[in-house]
Amino acid sequence: MPALANQRTAYLNGEYLAESQVLLPFRDRGFLYGDAVFDTTRTFGHRIFRLQAHVDRLYRSLRYLRIDPGLAPEQMVAVTEEVLERNRHLLDSEGDYWVSQRVSRGVASVDGEEPPRAGATVLVECTPLPLRERAALYRDGIRVIVPAQRRTPAEALSPRAKTSNYPNMIVADQEVSAIDPGAWAVLLDMQGHLAEGRGSNLFLVSAGELLTPKALNVLPGISRQTVLELAAELGIPCREADLDLYDAYAADEAFLTSTSLCLCPVRSINGMQVGGEEVFGPVTRRLIEAYRVLVGCDFVEQYRRHSR
Amino acid sequence: MPALANQRTAYLNGEYLAESQVLLPFRDRGFLYGDAVFDTTRTFGHRIFRLQAHVDRLYRSLRYLRIDPGLAPEQMVAVTEEVLERNRHLLDSEGDYWVSQRVSRGVASVDGEEPPRAGATVLVECTPLPLRERAALYRDGIRVIVPAQRRTPAEALSPRAKTSNYPNMIVADQEVSAIDPGAWAVLLDMQGHLAEGRGSNLFLVSAGELLTPKALNVLPGISRQTVLELAAELGIPCREADLDLYDAYAADEAFLTSTSLCLCPVRSINGMQVGGEEVFGPVTRRLIEAYRVLVGCDFVEQYRRHSR
Amino acid sequence: MPALANQRTAYLNGEYLAESQVLLPFRDRGFLYGDAVFDTTRTFGHRIFRLQAHVDRLYRSLRYLRIDPGLAPEQMVAVTEEVLERNRHLLDSEGDYWVSQRVSRGVASVDGEEPPRAGATVLVECTPLPLRERAALYRDGIRVIVPAQRRTPAEALSPRAKTSNYPNMIVADQEVSAIDPGAWAVLLDMQGHLAEGRGSNLFLVSAGELLTPKALNVLPGISRQTVLELAAELGIPCREADLDLYDAYAADEAFLTSTSLCLCPVRSINGMQVGGEEVFGPVTRRLIEAYRVLVGCDFVEQYRRHSR
C-alpha cells in the first residue's frame, strides 16, 4: 500500500506528472504567503460528486482574491476528470478519492532578476480518503469542542472564499487537540454565533427542525447544500439561522457535514452529550439514508470497514 | 544580473542547496494551508541587522502555532549566518539582502501510506532587496490608502504571530492597487483604529510628538522598535496609542517602517497630502539620519541609486 | 439658462417667495447644528412621483427628531404641489425637477433677548435635476468605491431618519473623490455589511437573484421600494439580505437607485469590473424597462440627451 504514493499522477501547469515530480519552487506565493485558493470534491464509487458546483465555487474564490488561473472553468472540469481518469485504476473497490484543484498566484519575482514563469500555479491532484483515520467517528460520533479562538470575520477575509488561509482554523484545532485529542473544533464567529469547523458545517436538530448557521460567515459546503435539499425532499423543516451555544446544548441531535464526511453524528458538545443512548438520532438516520441513495454509496459502511 | 538567481544557495531541512534545487512537495502544509511561520531580516553593508530579535520573534510565532522546528534558536541563528556567508560574494557593493527563515508544519500524510518525512520544513534563504522597484518612494513618498478591508483580529488569529496568513493583507492590497496602482494599503483593525500595512508599521508626527499604533493588534516590527529607541535617544516625545483617520488627516508628517524600507515618508493618506511642500518632514529627517548612523548604511541613497 | 435661477419660487414659512428672497437668519438651527430633516421627490414629465410616500417618510423623520412642523401631512402635500405648479412653466420639455421639503427646528433663541419667530422653519423648493452632470453615468456605469469610513450606526442616529446629518456621508465621498474623482462611495455599516451611498441604495444581481441590503441600517428609498415591487411583478426572485464585499465581488450585475437616478448601472466596485462587456446587464435592463413604463418617462434617454 505504501507503494501507491509514487504511482499517482497529478496535473501541474499544463502537464500530467508523477506525484514525486510535482515539486514547487519555494518562491511560489502559495508557500510564501498562503496566496492561493483551492476546492476539493470526492468520488463515490470512483465517480466525482457535483464537480461543477465545486468548480463554480473555486472560481468565485479566485475572483475574490483577483487571481486569474489562466484556464476557463470548463477546462478546469476537464483537467479534474482527466486526473481522476489517470488515477482511478489505483483505487480498490472499497476506496475513494478526494480530488482537489489548487491555484496560487504563482512564483514571486526577485528584484533585478529574470521574471519567473508568469501566471498562476495550477495543480489538480487526488488523495485517498482518510477512511482508516476516521472510521471510529461513524461508530462513536464526533466530540465537538468550541474553542475560545473565533472564526476570521468577513470584514477581514470572507470565510466564503476557500483560500489557503488556514492558520485561524489550525490554531483552533491545536487548542482543542491539546485539551482532548481526537475532538473536533467548531468555532464561533465574532458575534458569538456558531460558525463552522475546519472544512465542515454544523447541523442541529431541535424539536424536529433542522438548523444550520447562515451562509454569510461560513463556507457554505456542497454537502451542506445537499443536506438542505434532501431535508426539503423528505419534508423535514429546515432553517438557516443565527445559532449559539444555547441552541447547541438544547439540541436533540447534531451532525457535521463535509465533502469527505458527508454527514457524521456529533456525540457531545463541550462535554455535554447530545441526544440519548443512540449515537445516530432519528433525523440524522433519515438524512444519511437519503444521502447514501443519492450518491449511490454507503459511506457509513465504507468508513466502518476501514476501522483498525 | 539575471544570472544571479541560480547561483544563490539556500538551506532546506539540514542541507545547503542551490536555489534551483530547493523544491517542495505539493503536500507541504505550508503550500496546502499556509500552515507556516516566517521572519525576515535584512543586511546593511552585507551584515545582518538584529538577527537575534528576529529569531526570538520567529520562535514566539512557532509557539503560537505549536510548530516544533526541530532546531534550537541558536542553531537557527547559525544557519542564517551561514546562508548569508555562502551568498555574500554575489552582492555588489550597492546591494543588500533580505534573509528569511521559513518554517512549515511539514508534509501532510496520506491515509494508508508510508508517512512522509517527519517534522517541520525549515527553509532559510536570501533574496536581493527590491531596490529598483521602490527607488521612487524615497523621492516622492508613499501614497497610502486605507481600504474597507480590516486587519484580522487577534480573536481569530493574532497579528503578532508572523504566519503565512497573508490573504487578508493581499485582498486589501489588491483593493488598493486596483484603485490606485502604486499606492500602499494601511489597514484599520476591527475597532477602526489604524493598524498596519503588509509587513509595515505606521508612524505619525503630530504637534511634535511621534505616534504609532499600539502593539496589541499589529506585528510589532523590529524597525518600529528601532525607531522608538532612536526617538527616545533624540528626545522626541513618543507614544503608542489608539489612532484613527482623524489622527492621520491631522498629522504633520507620516512614515512607514519595515525591515526593508527602514523608514520611508508617506506623501498622502486617502488622497490628502501629509505635511507641506517637503516630502521629508523635519522629524522624519532626524530619525532617518539617526537610523542610518545606527545601521551604518545610507539606505535612502541606496534606494535612490537604483532609480530607473 | 443662468437666468432661470432668479425666476423660481419657493415656499418659506407660509409664503411663496422668489428664490433670491428665500434667506435664512444664521441662527436657524438647521444651519447652526444640522438640526433639520428633509425629503426629496422628483418629477417625471413634470409630475411628482409618489409624493405621499415621501411625505409619510418626512413625518417619521420629524417624529424621530421630535420636531413639530406646524403643518399636517396633507398641507405639506398641497404646498409641495403648489410649489411645483408655480415653477412648472420654467421647465422645458426635456427637463424635470427635484422637489424638496426641508424642516428645521427653527431659530435659536438668545439669552435675554426677545425670542425669534417661534416654531419650525419650513421650506419647500424645487431644483432642476443634474442631468448634464450625470449623463455619462448612463453610458459608462458608475465606479463604486467602498471607503474605510463607516455609515453612522442606528445606535447613534438612525439612518432611517433623513436628517441633515450628512457629514458622515460627505467625509466618505471626499475620501473617495480624492482617490478617484467621479467615483461614488457606497459605505459599509458598523458590522461590515454593505449599507448605502449618499442618497442611493445598492442592488446586486447574483445567480439570477436580486439582492439589496436590509432596511434596518439604511434609508429605505422610495426608488428602492419601487424596484422591489417591479421585480416581484416581473417574477425576478428578490431578497433583502446582509451583504458584504464577497457578494459585491461575486455579483453578475449591480446598480444604484435613488430618486433622481431611478436606476443606474454600476460598472466596477473597488476597481473590479462588475459583469461582462455590457454596462447594462440583462436583469438591470428588464428593471429599467419596467421602471420607465411605470413612471412614463425614459429617464435613461433623458440623462443621455444632456451629455456634454
Place this chain on the structure above:
Amino acid sequence: MPALANQRTAYLNGEYLAESQVLLPFRDRGFLYGDAVFDTTRTFGHRIFRLQAHVDRLYRSLRYLRIDPGLAPEQMVAVTEEVLERNRHLLDSEGDYWVSQRVSRGVASVDGEEPPRAGATVLVECTPLPLRERAALYRDGIRVIVPAQRRTPAEALSPRAKTSNYPNMIVADQEVSAIDPGAWAVLLDMQGHLAEGRGSNLFLVSAGELLTPKALNVLPGISRQTVLELAAELGIPCREADLDLYDAYAADEAFLTSTSLCLCPVRSINGMQVGGEEVFGPVTRRLIEAYRVLVGCDFVEQYRRHSR
C-alpha cells in the same frame, strides 16, 4: 435688552454686517447638509480666552472635512478679535460673549445654472452667554442622565472634528428632556464608555483622583484641557481613562466643563446623588477657585447673579 439683538455686528464672507442682515441663501450646504464646522470661545471680562487654541482646533476640523476656508488661521484670529471689538460696547459689566467661527462648504450649485459665489461661507459672530438660563445650575448642580442613544463613533465621523453634525446629540438631549426636563445628557460611546455631552466634557473625582474620558472618542474641550493643567498645578492626581457607569456611580464628585460653563458640578447621575450634602465637593471647589484666578473672572458668581 431685547433691543440689543439688532445692534450686534457679525462678519460674513469679508464684510461686517448688522446681524439682521446676516442672511444665508437656503442652498448653503451648511443648511442643506450640516456640511460645516464651527468653534466657539467665550470672553471673560470682555476678553477672549485661548482664542489660538480654538482656531487651531477649527482648522483641524476644516481639514477633516476637507473644506478650504479661504482665510489663514491668523486672519481668522484677527477677524474674531475685530468682531468682538465691534460688539464689546454692547456688553454691560456683568455680561460676556460666546464668539464663534462658522464655516460651511458654501452654496450648492444647480445643474445648468451660473455657479453661486465660489468657496466656503465664513461667518464670525458673537452671542450673549446664557447666564439667566443656567444660573440655577451653579446653585443646585446638574442632573445628568445617560440615555440609550450612543455617541457617533469615529469610524463613522470623528467626534474630535467639531462639525455641525448635531442630530446625534440632539436626539439624545430630546430623549433626556422628555423624561426629566432640565436634565443634561451625557452619552456613552459605542463601547459603553462614558463619552461626552453636547459641547461638554465629564470629570469624576474618585478616591482623590481626577478622571476624565480619553480624548479619542470625544471632542477634547479647551476647558477640559484647562482643568487638566490646573489639576497638575494643584498637585491633584489626574488621569484620562476608559470610564463606565460603575465609575460614575462610585464617584465622590463629578462636574462638567465647557467653554461657557467653565466647570459646573453634577448633582446626580441617573437619579443617583453624587457626593454628600454639599453640591460643590472639595476637589471641585479647588479647581473652580484656580479656574477663576486663571481667567480673572468669578464665573460662578456671574452665573448666580443672573438667577431669575
Place this chain on the structure above:
Amino acid sequence: MPALANQRTAYLNGEYLAESQVLLPFRDRGFLYGDAVFDTTRTFGHRIFRLQAHVDRLYRSLRYLRIDPGLAPEQMVAVTEEVLERNRHLLDSEGDYWVSQRVSRGVASVDGEEPPRAGATVLVECTPLPLRERAALYRDGIRVIVPAQRRTPAEALSPRAKTSNYPNMIVADQEVSAIDPGAWAVLLDMQGHLAEGRGSNLFLVSAGELLTPKALNVLPGISRQTVLELAAELGIPCREADLDLYDAYAADEAFLTSTSLCLCPVRSINGMQVGGEEVFGPVTRRLIEAYRVLVGCDFVEQYRRHSR
C-alpha cells in the same frame, strides 16, 4: 388578608410544607451565587395556563446550567399541580396565582465537613398575582424607558435560559425608577436592538403589522408565543425582527406581554407618546379580546377591579 401568607403550602425537596417552614440554609448555592433557574406560570380562573410549555423551558434552562433536578418533567408537572391544589381554596373568586418552580444546584459543601444534602434544591410555590400594584397600568398604559444598561449578551449568558441572574435587569430597573418612579425598563441588546424587560416581551404595531424582537437574545415568553399564535389566527401580519429606537418612535401601538400581564399597552417610550388619544390601540384591543377568550378570563377587568 395579611393572614393568608402563613396558610399557603409550598413544596421543598419532596415535602409539602407551610410557607413559614420553607427556609433555606444560607449555603444554598441559589443564595450564594444565583446558581439556580426558575420558571413561572399563572392561573386563570384558578387553573394553570400552558404548564407543559413552562416546564419544558425550565428543563432547557436546567440543561444549560447543567443542573440535574432529580425529578422527571412529568413529576415536576404533577408537583406543580399538587401545589396549586393545596392552595386553591385560599383564592377568592377574583384572585389568581403565579405558580413557580425554582431549582438551585443545592447546598455548597465545606472543606473537611460532612457533605450537605446531596443534589439540587427543588422548590415549587405559589404567590398571589400583584393585581393591586398593577391595576393602574390597565387604565393608563405603561411608561417605558430604555436605559443605558444593556441586556446581558448570549456570549456571556444566554437570555434564553431563565436563570436567577437578575442583577443585570435589576440595575436597569433601578436606573429607570430613580428617574421616573413607576416607569418600566425595556433594555437594548449589545447590538442596540430592542430586547426585553424584566420578565416581559415587547411588541410594536407599525403600519398594521405586528413586530417583536427576535428570540435569539431574549427569553421567548409563553405569552409572547400566545400572542404570535393569536395574531396568526386573526390574520394580523406578524414578524420577528431586529428592531431599534427608530421603530419604537415610529410605532402606532406598543404593548408588553408577560405571564402575569398577559398583554398590557405601552403609553410612552422615552417620554414620546405612542399612538393617539386612546391608550388601547385597535390591534392591541383585538389581541386582548382574543387572549381573554383563549384563557377564559377577562384579565384586564381582573386587574382594574383591584385598582386602589
Place this chain on the structure above:
Amino acid sequence: MPALANQRTAYLNGEYLAESQVLLPFRDRGFLYGDAVFDTTRTFGHRIFRLQAHVDRLYRSLRYLRIDPGLAPEQMVAVTEEVLERNRHLLDSEGDYWVSQRVSRGVASVDGEEPPRAGATVLVECTPLPLRERAALYRDGIRVIVPAQRRTPAEALSPRAKTSNYPNMIVADQEVSAIDPGAWAVLLDMQGHLAEGRGSNLFLVSAGELLTPKALNVLPGISRQTVLELAAELGIPCREADLDLYDAYAADEAFLTSTSLCLCPVRSINGMQVGGEEVFGPVTRRLIEAYRVLVGCDFVEQYRRHSR
C-alpha cells in the same frame, strides 16, 4: 471534624446565631433573583487580612446595586471581627477561615399581604478554607482552559461589582470541567482580552515583566492589588494591559491570585505548558516569598500539608 459545622456562629440581621439556625425565607431576593452582593476576606494565622479594603469594595458594590445595608461600614467591620472572634477557637493551628459579608435586598413582598421584614438581609459568616481540595494545585500548578463563554460586559453588569451574578462564571466552569475535570476557567472579555476566572485574577510574566488584565472589565482583587504592591517593592516591572491568548502562549510564567489562593502557579493554558520544568518560576517564587512575609503565613506549606 464533621462535627465542626454545627458549632460555628454567624451574624444574621442583628443576631449572632448557630449556623444551623441561619435559615432564609425562600422569598429572600438573594435566592429569588441573585439580587445581592458579597465580599470575602481570609484569615492568616487566624487574623483577617485587609478587612477595610474588602468592606470598602463591598460598599461600592452595594451602591452600584442601590442596596442600603442599614449598617455603616465601620459597623460592618466590627460585626466581621466579632464573627471571627466567636469562631476562632474552632480553628486548629493549621487552619484558617474565609470570612464573608453577604447582603441581599431583603425579602420580596406579596401583593395584598403584610410586608415582610423591611430592609436588606445582612449575613456575616465564616467558612474553613478549602485546603484539602486545593492542596495538589500547589504541587502541580493549575491547568487553565479559556472557554468559549465570555465574561459579562460592563455594559450589561459591571464585573467590578461583586454581585451574586455567578451563572456567567458557572456556565464557563461547567464547560471547562466537562472537558477536563480539575481545570480552571479563565474567561475572555467581549473584546477577546483575557479577563478573569471565578474569583481569581490572572498574571503573566513575559520577558521579566509582570502583566495583568486592566481593572475595567474584571473585579480587581485585593490579592491582585497586594501582588502589584509587592512587585513594586521588589523592583519587578509591572503593567496592567490588554492581554490576549498570544500573550498567554508567549508567557514565561503565569499564576492566579485570589483571597484564598493568594498566589498559585499556572501549569498550562489550553494544554500548552507554561514555562519549563519547574512549576514555580523564578518571578512567581519571589512574589510568593514576599507575600508570605507580608501576611506572616506560609500559605503554600499550609495548603500542601492538607494534601490527601
